Amino acid sequence: MIPVTKPFLPKKEEFKAYIDSIWERQWLTNNGPLLNDFELKLKEYLNVKHLLFVCNGTFALQLAIRALQLKGEIITTPFSYVATTSSIVWEGCQPVYADIDPETFNIDPEKIEAAITPRTSAILATHVYGNPCDIDAIQQIADRHGLKIIYDAAHCFGTRYKGKSVYEYGDISATSFHATKLFHTIEGGAVFTKDPDLLKKMLYLRNFGHNGPDAFAGLGVNGKNCEFHAAMGLCNLTYVDEILERRKLLSEHYYERLVDIKAKFPKLNRDKDYNYAYFPLLFDTETLRQQAMEKLELAKIYCRRYFSPSLATLPYVKRVKMPVCDEIVKRIVCLPLYHSLTFPDLDMICRILIRTQNYAPDVPAENENFGLVVAGKIEKEINHIRTTN
Ligand SMILES: *Cc1c(COP(=O)(O)O)cnc(C)c1O
Numbered sequence: 153m154i155p156v157t158k159p160f161l162p163k164k165e166e167f168k169a170y171i172d173s174i175w176e177r178q179w180l181t182n183n184g185p186l187l188n189d190f191e192l193k194l195k196e197y198l199n200v201k202h203l204l205f206v207c208n209g210t211f212a213l214q215l216a217i218r219a220l221q222l223k224g225e226i227i228t229t230p231f232s233y234v235a236t237t238s239s240i241v242w243e244g245c246q247p248v249y250a251d252i253d254p255e256t257f258n259i260d261p262e263k264i265e266a267a268i269t270p271r272t273s274a275i276l277a278t279h280v281y282g283n284p285c286d287i288d289a290i291q292q293i294a295d296r297h298g299l300k301i302i303y304d305a306a307h308c309f310g311t312r313y314k315g316k317s318v319y320e321y322g323d324i325s326a327t328s329f330h331a332t333k334l335f336h337t338i339e340g341g342a343v344f345t346k347d348p349d350l351l352k353k354m355l356y357l358r359n360f361g362h363n364g365p366d367a368f369a370g371l372g373v374n375g376k377n378c379e380f381h382a383a384m385g386l387c388n389l390t391y392v393d394e395i396l397e398r399r400k401l402l403s404e405h406y407y408e409r410l411v412d413i414k415a416k417f418p419k420l421n422r423d424k425d426y427n428y429a430y431f432p433l434l435f436d437t438e439t440l441r442q443q444a445m446e447k448l449e450l451a452k453i454y455c456r457r458y459f460s461p462s463l464a465t466l467p468y469v470k471r472v473k474m475p476v477c478d479e480i481v482k483r484i485v486c487l488p489l490y491h492s493l494t495f496p497d498l499d500m501i502c503r504i505l506i507r508t509q510n511y512a513p514d515v516p517a518e519n520e521n522f523g524l525v526v527a528g529k530i531e532k533e534i535n536h537i538r539t540t541n
Contacts, residue, residue, distance in 0.1 A: 154497055156456040158490040159331040160395055162387035170383035181378035183359075190337075190382040193389055198317045200344055202351045205382065206358055206375045209306045209328025209341035213239035213276070215375055216302045216324040216343055219353045224271035227299075229259040230464040230477040232278035236304045237463040240276060248272070249464045251474045255419040256280070257432075257484075260476070261289035268293075274300040279318060281458075281486075282307040282429035284421045287321050302326065305344075309335040310396045310427035318424070319344040324354075329385065334399065334429050335392050337385035340377050398491050399428035402498060406431050406487065409502035414440055414509055415483075430458060431489040438482040440509060445485060447508040453501055458486045 170186060179185065191205050206212050217226070217239060225248045226240045240247045250263035259277045275294060277285050285303070294301050301322035305311075308327060311318045319325040319342075329340035345351055356363060361372030388395075407417065414436040420426055435441040445455055460481045464472045487501060 154453040154488050154493070154501070155490075156454055156486055156488050157332050158492055159336060160334075160388060160391065160491050162384070162391060166387045166390075167383060170386065171380070174379050174383065179379060181376060183376075184379040184382070186379045186382040186386065187377065190385045190389075193386065194342070197389060197392070198319060200317050200319055201346050202348070203319070203342050203344045204351070204354055204358060205337075205377050205385075206341050206343060207377050208339050209326060209330060210235040210239060211375045212326035212328070212341040212343045213302070213304060214243055215354055215357055216326050217243040217245065217274075217276075218357055219343075219350055220274065220300045220302070220323060222273045222300065224273050225269060226274045226276050227259075227264050227267050227272060228276040228463075229278050229280075230462040230472075230474045231257055231259075231280060231459050231480065232304060232463060233306065233459060234463065234466065235306075236276060236278050237466060237469060241468055245273070246271075247276075247463070247469055249472055249474055251476045252280075252480070253286075254476050254480070256283060256285075256421065257418050257480060258283065258285040259290075261286050261293060264290065265293055268297055268299075272297070272299060274302060276302045276304060277322075278304040278306070279308050279311065281418065281432055282309075282311045282427045283418060284308075284311060284313045284318050284321075284424050286421070287313060287318075291321075306330075306333065306341075307429040308427065309333065309429070310392065310425075311429075312425040313421070314423050317344075320346065323347065324350065329381075334395055334427060335388055337377070337381040337388070340381045340385065395491050396427055399489060402489060402493055402495075403428040403431055405495060405498055406489075406502065409499065410505065413505060428489070431487040432458065433485055433487060434480060435483045435485070441483045441485055443508050444505055447504050448501065451500070451504055453488060453504070455485045455487055457481075457484060460484070 222245055225246045227250050228247045230249045231252045237247050248267050250259050250267045253260045257280045279285055303322040303325045305319055305325045306328035308318045325344040327342050329337040331338050343354055356369045357372045358375040361368040361370045363369040415433045462474055462477045462481050464474050
C-alpha cells in the first residue's frame with residue numbers, strides 16, 4: 153500500500169533519550185525545558201524574529217485572529233484545508249471568498265480587491281502547497297485599505313521568499329506541525345510575528361491570560377504544547393534538511409516522468425525557495441483525474457484530492473460560486489510524496505498514470521508486461537535509476 157503521505161519518524165533511541173529525561177525531571181508541560189529548547193532551536197533554524205509553539209495549526213490560526221481583534225468580514229481563499237475557513241467562523245467573523253489564480257491556485261489579489269467592503273477587517277490567505285502567495289500585491293492592497301494580513305502557512309516549513317522564511321510575512325503567520333506535514337511534532341503548530349506587542353498578546357492568550365502565578369492580563373485559553381511534542385520536534389529538526397532534500401529529488405523525478413501527461417503542475421512563485429511539501433497534479437479533465445485515481449487504487453496507491461470541496465460550499469458558510477476554484481477542485485490530485493517513498497514505487501505510480509492516459513484504460517494496473525511494452529521510454533529511465541541508486 154502506498155498512501156499519499158507517511159509521517160517521518162526519527163530514530164527511536166533519539167526520541168527515547170528525550171523521554172527518559174522527561175521521566176527524570178517529571179516536568180511534562182507548562183513551559184518546560186524541552187519546549188524552550190525547541191522554540192529556540194526552531195527560531196535559529198528558520199532565522200525568524202519571534203515564534204510561539206502552540207497545540208496545533210488550527211489553534212494558531214484562531215490565536216492570530218484573536219490577537220488582531222478582527223471583526224466582521226475576513227477575505228479568504230476557497231482553496232485550502234477546512235481549518236482556514238473554520239477558524240474564521242469559530243472566532244465569530246464572516247469568511248468572504250476571493251477566487252484563486254488558475255496557475256498557482258493561491259488567492260488572486262485582484263479578486264481580493266473586488267471583495268473588500270466597509271466591514272472587511274483582514275485577509276487570511278493560504279500559501280497553497282508551500283508555494284508563496286503574491287505577497288507583495290497582497291501587502292499593497294492591505295496597506296491601501298488598512299487591512300490586517302494573516303497567512304495560513306501550514307504547508308510552508310522550509311519555504312523561503314525573497315531570501316527570508318515565508319513565515320516572516322503578514323502581520324501573523326500560522327503554521328502546523330501535524331504528523332502529516334513535512335516537519336512535525338505529532339500535533340503542534342506555531343505563530344510568527346515581527347511585532348513584539350502582538351507576540352506578548354499571543355503569549356498571554358496561549359496560557360489562560362496569565363502574566364504571573366496569581367495574575368491575569370486578560371482573557372485567555374489553553375493553547376500550550378508539551379514536553380513530549382517538543383521532544384519529537386527536537387528530534388525531527390536534526391533531519392529536516394535531509395527531508396527537504398529527499399522531497400526535492402522525488403519531486404524532480406515526478407516532473408521528469410510526467411512531462412507528457414495530460415495534466416499540469418502549479419506555477420511556482422519565482423521569488424521562492426520551494427519546500428516540495430506536496431506533489432499536486434492538475435489533470436486536463438475531471439474524467440482523466442477520476443480514471444487516474446481509480447487505476448492507482450487498483451494498485452493500492454492512494455492519492456488525496458487536496459483540496460476538495462471548495463470551502464465556499466461548506467454547510468456553515470454562504471455558498472458562493474468561485475469559477476476558477478470550482479473547476480480546479482474537480483481536476484486536482486496530490487500524488488504520494490513522503491521521505492520513505494522509494495524511486496521504484498514512484499516509477500510505478502508514473503507508469504500507471506501514463507498507461508491510464510495513453511493506452512487501454514481497462515488494462516489492470518498490475519500488468520507489468522503491458523507496462524514494459526507500451527512505456528519503453530519510461531522503462532529505460534527506470535533502469536537507469538535502478539543502476540544509479
Ligand atoms: C494541516 C492544515 C491546517 C491545520 O493544522 P492542524 O495542526 O492539523 O490543526 C490548517 N491549514 C492548512 C492549509 C493545513 O494544511
